[in-house]
Amino acid sequence: MYMRRAFYIGRFQPFHLGHYSIIKSIAQDVDELVIGIGSAQKSHEPKNPFTAGERVMMIRHALEDADIAHYAIPIEDLQRNAVWVSHIISMTPPFDTVYSNNPLVIQLFKEVGIEVRQPPMYYRNNGYSGREIRKRMIAEEDWKTLVHPAVADVIEEIHGVERLKQISKTDID
Numbered sequence: 001m002y003m004r005r006a007f008y009i010g011r012f013q014p015f016h017l018g019h020y021s022i023i024k025s026i027a028q029d030v031d032e033l034v035i036g037i038g039s040a041q042k043s044h045e046p047k048n049p050f051t052a053g054e055r056v057m058m059i060r061h062a063l064e065d066a067d068i069a070h071y072a073i074p075i076e077d078l079q080r081n082a083v084w085v086s087h088i089i090s091m092t093p094p095f096d097t098v099y100s101n102n103p104l105v106i107q108l109f110k111e112v113g114i115e116v117r118q119p120p121m122y123y124r125n126n127g128y129s130g131r132e133i134r135k136r137m138i139a140e141e142d143w144k145t146l147v148h149p150a151v152a153d154v155i156e157e158i159h160g161v162e163r164l165k166q167i168s169k170t171d172i173d
């Protein structure tokens with residue numbers, strides 16, 4: 001049986017409602033979705049506070065109510081862009097379409113002949129970006145409305161805001 005399977009990659013630091021809404025719309029076009037958790041080796045950095053495992057939890061719980069067959073697969077960065085697509089293919093279920101707005105990701109997949117689609121941005125100006133959410137966490141401003149409630153629960157369970165604040169302090173001593 002032929003399955004239409006797509007690949008969608010992001011850092012998901014954290015997984016927010018922009019990602020969620022894109023995934024829901026991709027799901028209408030395919031049977032299954034492979035979600036790549038990029039920069040999987042990174043955590044405990046201001047730009048990448050959460051581990052790959054914590055990001056797996058966010059995605060799993062957020063998509064529990066969404067009826068989308070998916071696999072969330074951590075993908076470590078490589079020093080060699082030229083072999084990055086092969087690295088992904090070696091780690092994932094087979095897919096025939098990629099969804100991304102990242103110019104390097106688009107270029108690398110197109111060069112090996114894989115179809116790339118660019119999903120529309122979901123209220124990016126209203127704060128639906130990882131950078132804005134991390135900024136609000138540190139500033140103690142509202143960020144929970146920008147993520148699925150299940151993601152807020154995961155972040156609470158792992159004391160994510162406290163971690164982000166701690167690792168974002170300037171090292172002055």
Ligand SMILES: Nc1ncnc2c1ncn2[C@@H]1O[C@H](COP(=O)(O)OP(=O)(O)OP(=O)(O)O)[C@@H](O)[C@H]1O
Pocket residue numbers: 009010011012013017018019022099100101102119120121122123124128129130131132
């Ligand atoms: N609001 C959004 N609507 C639609 N797609 C989005 C939105 N925010 C991010 N994306 C897309 O989701 C993919 C993964 O993005 P990523 O995890 O880097 O999120 P981000 O919010 O852009 O992160 P950061 O601000 O931390 O760089 C990228 O292709 C990105 O363009």
Ligand SMILES: NC(=O)c1ccc[n+]([C@@H]2O[C@H](COP(=O)(O)O)[C@@H](O)[C@H]2O)c1
Pocket residue numbers: 009010011012037038039040076077078079080081084100101102104105
């Ligand atoms: N050579 C590489 O390791 C390589 C190349 C292109 C993208 N990536 C990763 O893919 C992800 C792309 O996600 P964004 O679209 O959210 O930027 C990032 O984690 C990025 O580090 C890695």
